[in-house]
Amino acid sequence: LLMYDGHGSHTTKYMVELAMANNIHLFCLPPHMTHKLQPLNVGIFGPLQWKWQECCDDILDETGKEICHHEFICEYMSVREASV
Incomplete structure (x- = not known):
């Protein structure tokens, strides 16, 4: 399906x-x-996606580099806690 x-x-x-x-x-x-039929997209995943993009943009602005794989989990968990 x-x-x-x-x-x-x-x-x-x-x-x-x-x-x-x-x-x-x-x-x-x-x-x-x-947005009506998938409320998690609006209430959970949407805000998480926006915060994650903001985090990645901030890291790129500050370092000139994209987030590296060994920092991914720590950054993601921080964003998740802030947005959920």
Whole structure:
């Protein structure tokens, strides 16, 4: 089962054919209703995503480098605590 937003740009003939060929059932959510039907995206994951992007931007501005893999977990957990 693949659930997706029903916005016209998300549905293509190729996608439908590929899903059918691989026995994947498509479930189209009404367009522009994701915020109503997926409240975790709005209440949890949205704010987390914004805070994470802000953190990564701050690190890049301060160091001139992207976050490195050995700092990832510490930074992520800090952002998660602040946003959830």
